[in-house]
Amino acid sequence: xxxxxxxxxxxxxxxxxxxxxxxxxxxxxxxxxxxxxxxxxxxxxxxxxxxxxxxxxxxxxxxxxxxxxxxxxxxxxxxxxxxxxxxxxxxxxxxxxxxxxxxxxxxxxxxxxxxxxxxxxxxxxxxxxxxxxxxxxxxxxxxxxxxxxxxxxxxxxxxxxxxxxxxxxxxxxxxxxxxxxxxxxxxxxxxxxxxxxxxxxxxxxxxxxxxxxx
Ligand code: DX5
Ligand code: ZN
Numbered sequence: 001x002x003x004x005x006x007x008x009x010x011x012x013x014x015x016x017x018x019x020x021x022x023x024x025x026x027x028x029x030x031x032x033x034x035x036x037x038x039x040x041x042x043x044x045x046x047x048x049x050x051x052x053x054x055x056x057x058x059x060x061x062x063x064x065x066x067x068x069x070x071x072x073x074x075x076x077x078x079x080x081x082x083x084x085x086x087x088x089x090x091x092x093x094x095x096x097x098x099x100x101x102x103x104x105x106x107x108x109x110x111x112x113x114x115x116x117x118x119x120x121x122x123x124x125x126x127x128x129x130x131x132x133x134x135x136x137x138x139x140x141x142x143x144x145x146x147x148x149x150x151x152x153x154x155x156x157x158x159x160x161x162x163x164x165x166x167x168x169x170x171x172x173x174x175x176x177x178x179x180x181x182x183x184x185x186x187x188x189x190x191x192x193x194x195x196x197x198x199x200x201x202x203x204x205x206x207x208x209x210x211x212x213x214x
Contacts, residue, residue, distance in 0.1 A: 001212055002185050003029035005063045005171065006204075007195035009045060010142040020058050023198075026205035027212065030061040030083065032173070032193045034142075037068040040091055041140035048077045055081040063191075065112065065173065066091075067139045072098050079105035084169075086110030086133050089117055089125075099128035110171070114139060115147055119156035126161055129168055131191065136184070137174030142195040146175030151187040158188030181211050 006028050011019050020031065033051055038044040055062060061083035068074065071087035075098060079085055085107040089095055095111060102109040108130035111122055115135055122132065134157070136150035154170055161168045172184045173193035181192055192211060198204045 002181075002189065002214065003169070003191040004208055004211055005030045005032040005191055005193050006198050006208075007032040007034055007065075007142060007173070007193050008199075009034045010195050010199045013046075013050075016054070017057060019199075019204075020054065020060065022204055023208070024058065024060055026208040028060070028208055029191070030063040031058070032063045032065060032195075035064060035066050035068060035078070036140065040069040040088065041067045043140045048074075048081070051078065051081045063110075063171075063193075065133065065193075072101070075101060076105065079107050082107050084108045084110050084131055086112050086131065088112045088114065088139070089122055090114055095122075095125055096128060099125060103128070103130075110169075112139075112173075113153070115149060119153040119160070122157075123160050126157075126164060126166055126168060129166075131169035131171055132157055132161075133171040133173055133193075134189075135174055136172050136176070136180075139174075144175055146177075146180040148183070150174075151183055154184065154187040154189050176211075178207075178210060182214050185214055 036045040063084040064082040066087040072093040099109040110131040112133035137144035171191035172189040177197040
């Protein structure tokens with residue numbers, strides 16, 4: 001069964017505690033937290049203090065998606081609260097070293113690729129990854145349209161990780177909804193990030209159920 005990692009980026013942060021309770025009750029697998037620095041992406045979201053509060057409030061695994069420049073500068077701070085800790089292949093750190101460091105810090109390591117990067121570029125990093133995140137929109141904003149080019153990347157990453165005998169979660173992020181979720185799952189995604197699709201719903205639990213039963 002596919003895992004769901006709701007992105008809280010488009011939620012009302014003043015009702016986040018209630019929303020997290022509802023999502024937990026709906027059976028989501030983790031919570032996707034989008035950290036943006038206004039440099040790597042043209043938007044600013046939230047940082048360590050918010051993630052620290054969420055961690056103190058909930059037992060749900062935290063899936064932290066760093067969209068920040070040279071992420072190695074802040075990795076220790078985020079690692080205190082993250083379960084999955086991911087950063088961008090394009091963000092200017094030594095990718096292999098950072099993946100190793102994330103594991104040493106006790107988190108699951110995740111590398112993320114933007115739409116401009118190919119699957120093949122990260123093949124040699126796969127043994128260092130517990131999860132790979134394929135962006136299906138340009139990072140920076142929720143509510144964008146799914147880019148089908150992500151599907152081919154998911155298939156290639158699935159084939160390569162199987163060839164290498166690795167068990168890696170394949171996560172897809174951006175524009176996931178009732179129509180695009182089945183396509184992503186068919187291509188090999190094992191974790192779906194969903195922002196607007198869940199947070200615009202009258203009943204989030206129904207949509208979680210729908211995706212989990214695809
Ligand atoms: C975009 C973020 C996504 C986004 C997903 O930069 O990484 O996690 O919030 O939102 P939806 O599902 O609305 O595209
Ligand atoms: Zn994200």
